Amino acid sequence: MTQDWTKVIEGEIVARNSEINAINQVIHENPELAYEEYKAHDSFVAALQSLGFEVTPRAYGLDTAFSTEVGSGGRLVIYNAEYDALPGIGHACGHNLIASSSFASFLGVAAALKASGLPGRVRLLGTPAEEGGGGKLKLIAAGAYKGAAASLMVHPGPGHTLSGAIRGVSYVRMLANVKMRAYFTGRESHAAIAPWDGVNALDAVCLSYNAVSMLRQQIYPYERIHGVFRAAGDRPNVTPANCCVEYYVRSETRAGAERLWQRVLKCFEGAALATGCELRTEALNSYADVRPSPSLCKSYLDVMPEGTVAYNEPRDFLAGSTDMGDVCYECPGFHGAFGIGTKDGEANHTKGFAAAAGTPESFERAVECGKGMALVGWKVLTDDAFAEQMKKDWEQDMKLAAEGK
Secondary structure (H helix, E strand, O other): OHHHHHHHHHHHHHHOHHHHHHHHHHHHHOOOOOOOOHHHHHHHHHHHHHOOOOEEEOHHHOOOOEEEEEEEOOOEEEEEEOOOOEOOOEOOOOHHHHHHHHHHHHHHHHHHHHHHOOOEEEEEEEOOOOOOOOHHHHHHHOOOOOOOOEEEEEEEEEHHHOOOOOOEEOOOOEOEEEEEEEEEEOEOOEOOOOHHHOEOHHHHHHHHHHHHHHHHHHOOOOOEEEEEEEEEOOOOOEOOOEEEEEEEEEEOOHHHHHHHHHHHHHHHHHHHHHHOOEEEEEEOOOEOOEOOOHHHHHHHHHHOOOOOEEOOOOOOOOOOOOOHHHHHOOOOEEEEEEEEOOOOOOOOOOHHHHHHOOOHHHHHHHHHHHHHHHHHHHHHHHOHHHHHHHHHHHHHHHHHHHOOO
């Protein structure tokens, strides 16, 4: 029986290859920034409607989110379709491939639910603005993941860093990320006529920058602190009175990132005190750490072509942070990764990666991963013992997370 439904799932994905590829190409060829993904949104909605699905456009109060769901009763599995791009370099994180793989998964599971008549629900959720916009945070707040048994997606990474027959990693941890802006307010003056009348906010920025640089010597190897100057004065002959920096502070857990941010904050406070400036901080959309479900990851490993997916090596294959981390705090989550055809120097967020994300070979790998995720999602819906153990493991992990572990 399991094999029969496997054939239904994989057969539907193969049959809908042209529709999936059309979405992939539209998204890749028309890169849109966070919360501006109107073409991607409209193309997805039109494609789903043409296939007979009922779709909610502009879902959960977001103009570029959508939702479609099939089935009734039972458990709910959600696949996340990302589609935002990066400024200046297009789809350099391959979100067109994420959208394609999740689209494939949804179609496969939806076909099996319709054919089987079994209880269970599958939802394809269009999730805008992952690149710094925190789209999933807004979706969480609006209830998009309420009651979900699991949420899955897969992310492309630099294939040249993988070895042998391995072309993907199942269990991928990613860092929590506290994002903050710091505003230093001083007093302007003429830098030549009366520099003594000024309070230099740029001095506070530079002093805090150097303090953070020194702090990096005393942090864990897996932690990261990086920032940019958002405002640093306008004219050399005017003492800068209003300056702003933006920092990302990353650590292994959400609690760890918050602790590290408190240390960074002291660098800002010390710089403000030393220069006589006032300090104000603004919290941005921080991301929790990705805490994958081992049950989901092991199941994915089992259904993918033998020898092509590693469980958790290399551990740094996909570094960074994502709002999928926050979803992992709502329900058991899967955020696997797969390699695409890159060369040295073409990791994520480069023009080379954007080009690689648009190749037919990368699309084929995304669809292969979509088949795997579909089979895992089907197991969540139809295997009660598996689903129960997955939930228990997640609940235990959330207890550890609450303890900062």
